[in-house]
Each structure stands twice: as C-alpha cells, then as structure tokens.
Amino acid sequence: MQEKRRWPRAACRERCIVQAYAESPTLRGAMILNSSRQGFGIETDAPLQDGERVMIGIPDRAAGMSLPGVGRRVGRMRWCSPRPESSPRRYAAGIEILGGVSEQLPPTHLA
Numbered sequence: 001m002q003e004k005r006r007w008p009r010a011a012c013r014e015r016c017i018v019q020a021y022a023e024s025p026t027l028r029g030a031m032i033l034n035s036s037r038q039g040f041g042i043e044t045d046a047p048l049q050d051g052e053r054v055m056i057g058i059p060d061r062a063a064g065m066s067l068p069g070v071g072r073r074v075g076r077m078r079w080c081s082p083r084p085e086s087s088p089r090r091y092a093a094g095i096e097i098l099g100g101v102s103e104q105l106p107p108t109h110l111a
Contacts, residue, residue: 030043
C-alpha cells in the first residue's frame, strides 16, 4: 500500500488534553498516538467535528515526555472516526497544527 501522507509519522503514547473552541469549554482527556511535522493522530473518548478548531495541550510536567516543546497548540480537526476495535466509546482523530500557542488552555490539568 502506497503511503499518501505528506510527512512521516512518529509513534508515541503521550497523554494530552483537547478543548474545542466551540461553546463547550469541556476539557477532554486524550492520547497522542503519533505525531508529524504538521499534526497529531489522537485517540479520545468523545467525537470531535471535522473543521473544528481545538486547543491541544501536553502538561510541562509529564513524566517521560516524548514530545518536548509542544506545550499548548492551536489546531484544526481534519477527521474523526470511531475506534470499535479499541472500545465502543473511543475515537481516532487527526489534528492539523495551525501554528500559534494557546494561552487559554490550562497547561497542567488532565481530564
């Protein structure tokens, strides 16, 4: 199968939090499954909407952090789909990093 991705992915399992910019200020616990130069593949317990802007954060104090320097970033949901092989209430999603650092996302709380 031919790889169609623009950037190579690096596998990781880093806990993070995700918050949509929409009306709901709910912080969602998530796991970064892989990263690339322009984004993240994550697993979360709630679906996110395609095109939705999100804030993603990795606590500075995370032990064994495999993604140093990420901190808090602004991104856009590229896709989201159920992961029934993992659990009926888990979703895989792709986040494209847009640049900027978010000051609104609490850096030290994990849901």
